[in-house]
Amino acid sequence: MSFSKLGLSQPIVSAVTELGYQHPTAIQEKAIPVILRGENLLATAQTGTGKTASFLLPLMEMLSQGETQRKKRVRALVLAPTRELAAQVEKNANEYGKLLSLKTLAMYGGTSSASQKQSLIEGVDILVATPGRLLDMMSQRAVHFDELECLVLDEADRMLDMGFIEDINKIIERLPVDRQNLLFSATLSDKVRFLAKTAVPNPVEISSEGNSKADIEQWLTTVDKDKKSALLAHLITENGWDQALIFIETKHGAAKLVEQLGKRSIEAESFHSGRSQAMREQLLEDFKSGKLQFLVATGVAARGIDIEELKRVINYDLPFPADDYIHRIGRTGRAGAKGEAVSFLSKDDFKNLCMIESRLGHLIERREIEGFAPRKPVPISILNYVPKNKREPKAGGEKNTKNSKPKQAAKPSRKPQSNKRAERKPSGEDRVNPWATLSPKNTK
Secondary structure (H helix, E strand, O other): OOOHHHOOOHHHHHHHHHOOOOOOOHHHHHHHHHHHOOOOEEEEEOOOOOHHHHHHHHHHHHHOOOOOOOOOEEEEEEEOOOHHHHHHHHHHHHHHOOOOOOOEEEEOOOOOHHHHHHHHHOOEEEEEEOHHHHHHHHHOOOOEOOOOOEEEEOOHHHHHHOOOHHHHHHHHHOOOOOOEEEEEEOOOOHHHHHHHHHHOOOOEEEEEOOOHHHHEEEEEEEOOHHHHHHHHHHHHHHHOOOOEEEEEOOHHHHHHHHHHHHHOOOOEEEEOOOOOHHHHHHHHHHHHHOOOOEEEEEHHHHOOOOOOOOOEEEEOOOOOOOHHHHHHHOOOOHHHOOEEEEEEEOHHHHHHHHHHHHHHOOOOEEOOOOOOOOOOOOOOOOOOOOOHHHOOOOOOOOOOOOOOOHHHHHOOOOOOOOHHHHHHOOOHHHHHOOOHHHOOOOOO
C-alpha cells in the first residue's frame, strides 16, 4: 500500500518519499485512516515502528486546510515525556511538512522561555511540549487552547512512569471538550488504561508490536559485576563494533564507565540529565553522524533518542521495570532494519531478568564469553514468575495467625527457620518487595 492510498495529499507524500519512506508501516496503515476520520485512538506501538509519523502525517493533512485565528493559539498539542523526544517530534514534523505552510514548535525546559513565548505570539499549528514547561507557560498566559482541535499523548506509559499524571490532568482540564484525542504507548498497563478512560473516550484501539523478535537479535551473557567494563571493552574490540548505545542505571555509573573505557583506548561520552541541554544535543548530533561511536546513557535521558540504522544497544545494567527493556531495545531494529540487543547479567540482576523474560514470554538466548564466566553462576530465570502478593494461596496452606501469641511471634530462634515457619511470619519487607522469595533475607 502507498501513502497516497491512505488519504494523504501529494505535498506530504512527496516529502516522505524524499525521506526514503516507500511504504507505510503496520502501525501507520492502521492509525492514519482512523485519525483522518476524526476518531479518538488508543494505539499500542513500540519505538521504531513508525509511530511518530502515524500521528504527524494525518494531523498535518487535516491542519493544512486552515490556520490559527488569534495570537497565542494552538491547533494541535503533542505531549511528550522528555526534551529529546519533543525535539525529535518537532524535527520530524518539519521534515514531513516542508511543502506545507504549517508552524511547529517544540517547548521544553532547559532552553529560553522568552524565545518560546515569542514564537507562540503569532500562533502555532502543532505544539510539542513536555508537561512541566507547558504548565509554566499556561500559568503565564503565554498560550491558549480555545482553538485546539487535537491532543496527542505520545509515549504515555513513560510519562506516567516519570510521575506526570497530575500535570497531564491539569493540562487536560484546561482543554476544550470538543477535540480529537490520540494516545500512543509502547505498553498498555493498567495505569495507561486508566488515563485513557478520562483522556480518550470511546477510542478505536489498535496494536502493532512491531517485529522485535525477528528484527532484533537479543542475547545476554552472564558476568560478575566487577568484570562488566572489561567485558564491554573486549566485545567492542574483538567484534569490531563501530557503534553502540550503552544503557546504564546511574549518572555516576555512566561517568565511571566512560573513564574505564578511555583507559582501554575506547572513546565514549556520557549522556544523562546532569549534562546541559546544549551538550546533550551536541552529543546526539555527534552520535548520529558517527563522529561519536559509543554513547553511555541513563535510561531516562535516552528516552526519545531516535537514530536511524542504530546497529546495537547494550544493557550494561538490566532495567526495572521490565517495560523499560522493551523501550531500550526499541532504539535498534527500527522500521524493519536489523539490530542487536546485548545484555550483561550479574547475579544481583536476576530478579530483573525474571520480570523481563516473563514480560517477553520467552527466555533470552545466553552466550558464554570465554574468560568472563562469573564466579557466581546465574540460574535460569522463572519464566512464569508471579509476584508474591499476587499468588493464590495453596490449598490448606493458609493458617490463621490472628490468635498467635505476640511473644511466640517475636521469639528469636537460633535454628534455621523452616519454609513453613517462614510462610507464617508476617514481613513488611516481603509485602512491598515481590522479589523477597528469590533471595535469602538479610540476617543480623
